[in-house]
Amino acid sequence: MYFLSFLLLSINLFIFSLWLMINDYVFIIEYKLLVLNSSGLEMVILVDWMSMLFMSFVLYISSMVIYYSVEYMMGDLKLNRFILLVVMFVLSMMLLIISPNLISILLGWDGLGLVSYCLVIYYQNIKSYNAGMLTALTNRIGDVALLLGIAWMLNYGSWNYIFYLEFMKNDISMQMISWLIVLAAMTKSAQIPFSSWLPAAMAAPTPVSSLVHSSTLVTAGVYLLIRFNFALSYNLLLLLLFIGTMTMFMAGLGANFEFDLKKIIALSTLSQLGLMMSILALGDYKLSFFHLLSHALFKATLFMCAGCIIHNLNNCQDIRFMGSLVKQLPLTCCFFNISNLSLCGFPFLAGFYSKDLILEILSMNYLNMFIYLIFFISTGLTVSYSFRLVYYSLVGDFNFLALHSLSDSGKIMLKSMMGLIFFVIMGGSILMWILFSTPYFICLPILMKLMALIVTMFGVWLGIEFSYFTLNYDVKSLKLINISLFFSSMWNMPILSTFGVNYLSINLGKFLYLNIDQGWSEYFGSQKIYLNMKKMSIFNQFIFFNNMKIYFMLLVLYMIILFLMI
Incomplete structure (x- = not known):
């Protein structure tokens, strides 16, 4: 319904x-x-x-x-x-x-x-x-x-x-x-x-x-x-540009060291969000919106394909257990590949029209070398983790259970993916015809025009090299594990946002609880009042129980003092 x-x-x-x-x-x-x-x-x-x-x-x-x-x-x-x-x-x-x-x-x-x-x-x-x-x-x-x-x-x-x-x-x-x-x-x-x-x-x-x-x-x-x-001022846009490019670079780098299928795709989303923020900060909000729409199409399909693979592998998300899935899930892997290539900016798929245009407009509106390099390196890293993902899940050795039953049997899941795959292929060109009343005129030297293609090819090579390295590293290479841990943990941000925020406040709470709540405030406060009242109560009780004895003792004492005074 x-x-x-x-x-x-x-x-x-x-x-x-x-x-x-x-x-x-x-x-x-x-x-x-x-x-x-x-x-x-x-x-x-x-x-x-x-x-x-x-x-x-x-x-x-x-x-x-x-x-x-x-x-x-x-x-x-x-x-x-x-x-x-x-x-x-x-x-x-x-x-x-x-x-x-x-x-x-x-x-x-x-x-x-x-x-x-x-x-x-x-x-x-x-x-x-x-x-x-x-x-x-x-x-x-x-x-x-x-x-x-x-x-x-x-x-x-x-x-x-x-x-x-x-x-x-x-x-x-x-x-x-x-x-x-x-x-x-x-x-x-x-x-x-x-x-x-x-x-x-x-x-x-x-x-x-x-x-x-x-x-x-x-x-x-x-x-x-x-x-x-x-309403955004120049200084605010500069800050947004720096943060967007750093997010894009950090996410692209982290995805190359990640082994969880869903987390790799999540980090690719983070990378694309950084790209949208960056081009928005450069002043082209319409182009940012264009990439927002084209990204929505292939990212939804990518997650659906990932869900189909996870569903078939008994909820296993580790890409090291996958491999040669293209033989057993041909249609799902076909959709997965088309979405991945669209994410990389493969010519004439949905992602190409927005991504290539963003890079070419950046090349025309030259800001500085740092921004230019970060943009193109991040694009190369996107291609790198995409091809690494393809190598691990679709091409490499199958490392799952010997007893398995994988098939493209989910008719409803395949139909819903088919509903999106047409737009993953055609959506970019359709949107480009709709959104821009006049086409962008791009005029660049041949080397700058080919720069996007060069970093894409470099990304393909890097992704395959990453895959070979992580599959075949020996014990001597384990000294690199700390570097890979740092990159894969998003520059320690999850630790800072959980452990870093919690540790000091919880430690302070423990200190206050032990030293104040159960310490001097307890001694001088409620416990001290209780002890004083208890002592007074015992004293009064003693007097009430022995009032006759005390009366006679005081009478004897009074008589002795009276006798001595006379």
């Missing part, structure tokens, strides 16, 4: 977005709820080509994911609950997409955070719990930043930010709001230093990962910045 309704709604919204784009129409629907200290609180819906197009993509991918879940989660007793959680997740994203108002954005934003926590802890074990807490608490930082932004926007008498972005750009309040919005977007889109929650969130079921990493949760931050891009 949800699958069909989402699919039909997606097709209608796509046609509607084309109509809006052709006629250059924007509709803003307002409903005033209340006026608070001359600040109007309205429920506002923004209907323009960008929001409608993004909504159609989100709905199409979520319809395929829900259809896929019917078979993937077949053994689950609470399948309806799972489907309803996914629907709530999609509806929260819808609210965020159509809101030009910070209050309603916060509702969608918090809805995403809450439902993502419920989905990450879905399997209810200690790993899921830890991942869920890390996800929820990291995203709370962004929620607080958004709340502070709402408080600052009270100065304008309304929270409809879309009216104030450009002409209030130099106002101190708008600058403060834009800094807070960037902080919120960085937490939701997992930029450095908030990156560690993204691979941890892989504890969620694979259909959820497919939805989260393609078009919903992690893209919410990028989408918010695309909406806010007119």
